[in-house]
Amino acid sequence: MRGIRYVKAALFAAAGSAGLWSSTANATLTVSLTRVAISNTSGDAAALDNNTKFPRAFDLVVTQQAGEHWTFGSILSTLNAGSFYSHTTLNNDVQPIPAVVAGNAATQFDTYVTTPDGGAGASSGLNPTGLQLLGKSDYPTTSPGLGKMPGAVTGRAPSLDNANITNNQVDVTWGDLNAQSSAVNGPATFKIARLTVLGKSQGTLVGHVGGTLNNFTEVPYSLTIPLNGDFNGYGFTNGGDITAFKSALTNDAAYHAAFPLAFPITSFYGDFTNDGAFNGGDITGFKAILSAAGPLSADDVAQLSALEALVPEPASFGLIGAGIVLAARRRRMA
Ligand SMILES: [Ca+2]
Ligand SMILES: [Ca+2]
Ligand SMILES: [Ca+2]
Numbered sequence: 001m002r003g004i005r006y007v008k009a010a011l012f013a014a015a016g017s018a019g020l021w022s023s024t025a026n027a028t029l030t031v032s033l034t035r036v037a038i039s040n041t042s043g044d045a046a047a048l049d050n051n052t053k054f055p056r057a058f059d060l061v062v063t064q065q066a067g068e069h070w071t072f073g074s075i076l077s078t079l080n081a082g083s084f085y086s087h088t089t090l091n092n093d094v095q096p097i098p099a100v101v102a103g104n105a106a107t108q109f110d111t112y113v114t115t116p117d118g119g120a121g122a123s124s125g126l127n128p129t130g131l132q133l134l135g136k137s138d139y140p141t142t143s144p145g146l147g148k149m150p151g152a153v154t155g156r157a158p159s160l161d162n163a164n165i166t167n168n169q170v171d172v173t174w175g176d177l178n179a180q181s182s183a184v185n186g187p188a189t190f191k192i193a194r195l196t197v198l199g200k201s202q203g204t205l206v207g208h209v210g211g212t213l214n215n216f217t218e219v220p221y222s223l224t225i226p227l228n229g230d231f232n233g234y235g236f237t238n239g240g241d242i243t244a245f246k247s248a249l250t251n252d253a254a255y256h257a258a259f260p261l262a263f264p265i266t267s268f269y270g271d272f273t274n275d276g277a278f279n280g281g282d283i284t285g286f287k288a289i290l291s292a293a294g295p296l297s298a299d300d301v302a303q304l305s306a307l308e309a310l311v312p313e314p315a316s317f318g319l320i321g322a323g324i325v326l327a328a329r330r331r332r333m334a
Contacts, residue, residue: 028065028213031221033058033205035268036109036194037276043104044088050274051288053198054228055085057109057274059191060205062116066186067213070116072175073192074207076137079168081227082201084111086151086167093149093160093172094131095194111150113193115176116184130178133157137207139173147172168203170195180212195225200237200293202227226263229289231270233261237293239300245270245286246307248278283307 036057041048048055062070087110090100095114096107115131134140136147146161148171156162160172170193176182184190197203203225208218229237231244248255248266256262263269270278272285287304290296296304 027219028068029070029209029211029219030063031209031219031223032061032063033223033225034061035059035265035271035276037271038109038196038274040105041109042106043090044106047085047088047198048106048109048196050272051285052292053085054082054200054272054285054289054292055109055196055198055274056201056225056228056268056271057194057196058225058268060193060195060223061189061191062209063189064116064184064187064211065213069179069182069185069212070176070190070192070209071179071211071216072134072173073113073209074137074139074173075113075170075193075195075205076207077170077195077203077205077225079197079201079203079225082197082199082203083167084150084170085109085196085198086111091151091153093133093153093156109194109196111170111195113149113172113174114191115178116182116188116190116192118191130176130182132175132177133159134173134175135159136171137173197225197228200228200289201225202230224263226265226269228269229272229286229293231262232259233263237289239290239297239303241286241290242300242303242307245283249280280310 036059038048038055038057047053060073060075062073064070087104087107090096090104090107091110093112095112095118096110101108113131113133117129133147136145139147147159148161148164148166148169150165150167150170152165192209195205205223205225206221208220210216210218227235227237229241231241231248234240244255244259244262247258248270252266255266256264267276267278270282270286272282272289275281287308290300290304
């Protein structure tokens with residue numbers, strides 16, 4: 001316990017020593033979620049297979065205004081479906097340094113927390129310079145205690161619970177001891193955590209961040225990891241999503257107007273190929289996740305067959321949307 005208090009005190013002392021205190025709470029830090037394409041899974045390819053594991057990598061991203069220095073963040077995230085990805089042999093709680101990624105590309109998609117300079121500056125090991133794990137997500141407000149990160153880690157920080165490993169929860173607060181002297185200074189956008197989820201995953205993400213300029217005032221955030229493949233937004237991924245999937249392929253704006261319950265960013269739950277875009281190339285993965293969700297009805301199979309019939313060859317993927325639009329125009333003109 002003394003160690004945790006020391007780290008928190010050290011964070012505050014290090015950040016405050018330059019005198020950049022402010023009594024006014026400003027929106028100098030904003031938090032968002034972005035989806036990251038998964039381009040190279042060598043080193044753990046089976047665990048990240050697009051059509052059987054359905055991986056999605058999300059970055060928790062902070063945008064920082066002039067004069068600010070992000071200092072700490074917290075995450076409380078529980079997946080009510082699916083699980084967090086932990087690298088099979090090189091799982092860690094913090095971002096791997098570039099040398100580790102160079103030797104095993106899949107480690108870059110491990111679920112981890114980090115600091116604005118990532119792994120830069122660390123000469124060995126896996127710990128970005130200055131990163132300190134403090135405890136669970138409400139640290140230190142209500143009940144200081146052991147945080148949780150998914151999967152087993154050798155030599156895990158004593159502020160994290162090594163005896164209660166859950167693969168569907170992240171509950172952690174961390175900070176940057178070097179915030180005031182960080183190379184990332186002033187206006188900038190950077191990730192502070194990467195969360196890779198597997199399966200028909202869905203969850204929420206709440207927490208806070210703070211920086212020196214706001215006198216460490218906690219800036220709260222609340223974000224959603226939408227259910228993978230839920231194109232109509234009804235809360236299930238099943239044959240009922242096939243019609244909405246077709247609509248999304250045709251015209252994204254019209255799709256969202258027709259299915260207002262669907263999460264607004266289609267690629268968050270529709271990019272099954274993990275190439276950063278949602279398009280006809282994602283039909284195979286969509287079909288696979290529907291099949292993984294349970295036996296398809298005869299009607300679902302018929303609808304999927306019709307969908308696939310629109311795509312005679314992979315080279316024609318880009319034509320699907322145009323074809324559907326033309327068909328719709330013809331109907332209107334008739
Ligand atoms: Ca991890
Ligand atoms: Ca659905
Ligand atoms: Ca795609």
